[in-house]
Amino acid sequence: xxxxxxxxxxxxxxxxxxxxxxxxxxxxxxxxxxxxxxxxxxxxxxxxxxxxxxxxxxxxxxxxxxxxxxxxxxxxxxxxxxxxxxxxxxxxxxxxxxxxxxxxxxxxxxxxxxxxxxxxxxxxxxxxxxxxxx
Amino acid sequence: xxxxxxxxxxxxxxxxxxxxxxxxxxxxxxxxxxxxxxxxxxxxxxxxxxxxxxxxxxxxxxxxx
Numbered sequence: 302x303x304x305x306x307x308x309x310x311x312x313x314x315x316x317x318x319x320x321x322x323x324x325x326x327x328x329x330x331x332x333x334x335x336x337x338x339x340x341x342x343x344x345x346x347x348x349x350x351x352x353x354x355x356x357x358x359x360x361x362x363x364x365x366x367x368x369x370x371x372x373x374x375x376x377x378x379x380x381x382x383x384x385x386x387x388x389x390x391x392x393x394x395x396x397x398x399x400x401x402x403x404x405x406x407x408x409x410x411x412x413x414x415x416x417x418x419x420x421x422x423x424x425x426x427x428x429x430x431x432x433x434x435x
Numbered sequence: 436x437x438x439x440x441x442x443x444x445x446x447x448x449x450x451x452x453x454x455x456x457x458x459x460x461x462x463x464x465x466x467x468x469x470x471x472x473x474x475x476x477x478x479x480x481x482x483x484x485x486x487x488x489x490x491x492x493x494x495x496x497x498x499x500x
Contacts (some may be wrong), residue, residue: 356497365451365452365455365461369459370464371467431463434467434472
């Protein structure tokens, strides 16, 4: 029952986020770099949330638990890799921008890149570990 | 680490899904344990052994590296 509630709640949240994003993009005029990055972050998170919801729904329908000890371990591992990626991207983003574009990014741009990189690393690690087993 | 889960499942005519339901984990977890790709916690190992009416010692084959 608890698993079903979590799945329903997740679907509602995903729908709410997508609706908000749609109205935001519709009303926004010229979009800046950090806004594009923020939209990218939201889309990555929504895609992951949708995959997780679909995966959980599949298991709940079969009478199996939505998550178990293996999945919890995978979450911890993926979170650890995302944390490391966040630290390194925070260090190297300004350096790389300087070398490649001769441009010093704003704090907001760096923050957006850090969140996006760690989000991507989390998604990729999660999917890889889920397929590998551990 | 090798396991005898597949062999014992066959003996009791259980599918991976049946065993997963019995011990309260996802089917993929049983699959990865059978393949030796995931080392279960002691609690889960105990639950699987109990479900297959055996002991942890008999279920898991530990090999020296």
